[in-house]
Structures are given as C-alpha cells and as structure tokens.
Amino acid sequence: MSVGRRGWLYGFFEQSPLVRQPARRGWTRAISVAALAILIFPALAGSSSGANFGSHAGLAEDTVPDRYFVAGALLADLDHFLPPTEPQTDSEAFASGIVERAWEGSHHAWSLARGWLEHIDQDTRFAAAVAAIQASYPSYTATDVRLAFDYWTLTKHPFSTAFDFLLADAEVQGIVAGGLVATDSAGVRDAIYNLLYSADQNAPGLFLQLNASRLYAILYPQVVRNVEPYYDAFYAGAVAGHRDPFPPVDRMLSRLHRMIRNLVPQVLDALAPR
Secondary structure, eight states, rough: OOHHHHHHHHHHTTTTTGGGGGGGGHHHHHHHHHHHHHHHHHHHHOSSSSSHHHHHHHHHHSOOHHHHHHHHHHHHTGGGGTTSOOOOOOHHHHHHHHHHHHHHHHHHHHHHHHOOOOOHHHHHHHHHHOOOOOOTTTTHHHHHHHHHHHHHHHSSSOEOOOOOOGGHHHHHHHHHHHOSSSHHHHHHHHHHHHHOEEEEEEEEHHHHHHHHHHHHHHHOHEEEEHHHHHHHHHHHHHHHHOOSSSSHHHHHHHHHHHHTTOOEEEEEEEEOOO
16 A cells, blocks of 8 residues: 555545634644554454444444434444443344334434444444454454445445534434443443544543554555455445335325225214314
C-alpha cells in the first residue's frame, strides 16, 4: 500500500470527528487522532470479541438509505457500552423487543427496528464469512477480519458518520431503555455517546475503530487484500438478503379494503352505524 506519511495521517484526519476543528490546526489534530488509533490498536488486535461498527453502518446505509435504519444497525452493538448486567443487545430476543416497542411509535422508530434486525442478519453472515476465511487462512483471527472488513467498507462503501441526532432523540433512547434492566434513557444516551466517541482503549468508539482499521490496512496490506473477495461476497449477500419486518402500510390498507369489500351484505349491514 503505497501511502506516504502525510497521506495516511491526513487519511485519519479526514474521517475523524475532529474535522469540525479549524483547518489551520488540522495537522496537529491529525497526529492526535492517528496517535489514539495506534494506542487502541493493540487492544483491538488482542480482542477475541468485538464490534465491527463500520461494516454494520456502511452495509445498512447501502441497504436502506435512511439514517434511523443505519442507526438501528449501529446501536444493536450498544451493549459494549452498557453495564455487564444488561442483556445482550445484538440478540434475536432484544431485537424482537425493539420491534414490539417501535410498533406504535413514529416512522423513525420503525426504521430503527428495521435496522436493528438487519444487524442480526449481518452478524450471521459475518460469522459465516469468518469461517470461510479461516478455512483458507487459518492464522487469521476474527479481529483480523473485522478490521479488514471495516477498511473495505470505508474504501468501497463510505457512509455518513453524523449520528449526533441520536443524542437528542428521546424516542430512540426510550425504546432502547425499555429492554434494559437498570439503565434509563439518560444512561442510554451516555452509552450512545460512548459508542460514537469513546477513546477508551478497552472500549473504543466508532471513530477510533474506523481509524484503527485504516492503520491495520497499512500494517497488514496482504491480509486486507486476501479477505477482499470474501468481503465483497459478504456485502452482496447482506444487501441483497434484506427483508423488511414491517409490512408496508399501503399494502395493509389495501388488504383491509379487500376484506371489507368481500364481506357478505348481511355482515356489512350489521357493522354499519345506526
């Protein structure tokens, strides 16, 4: 990977939340973000379990370009930033609860639930991809695959990282908190903030994980190249395999209208207002 020192440092900078800072301080900020990514890299590389935030968000955005759908796919990994006594949030059971609580909510709530379920499907496909890769490259760990997949998502399917709107959305926070044991909406908001911005080496947030994936591609370019075809198959399957758990409202109304029209006259007469 022929990238000069300035090139990869600015690569970190361009995708970091620090782009909001004045440009004249960009070089210093770029070095800071790169340094943080380097610091958390050993923690990521040594982890046997973790979240591939970038892949989830990038695939979701290409599947349904709705920011709440993408948010659902991302927030399903929120348990990484919740107390250990809370349930696993990227499980079928928790996702079903999200759907139930979103059913009577807004359009945004429905989109969130759709994205949450999409995350579960992505996890299943990711596990299959890891197994296929390890069959060909036994020395590659799940962490190798996570970092490489995040890199290819950033490279081939870049996505918006503007998720601050979730910090002010009480409905989303309430829907998530409804499935937790002892964390209220305020605690959920804190967890969302940490998912995005945490600089903790043991629990890095979205931005640091994305920067770490770029660093990984620089340090292990051959691994990244080797898993590329598996990533492409993973991406194609996830996007093509999306199934909407909520029936479209117009289809529901059309079906209801047909049912009413097919009722026998006596039943219609009995149902008519007097």
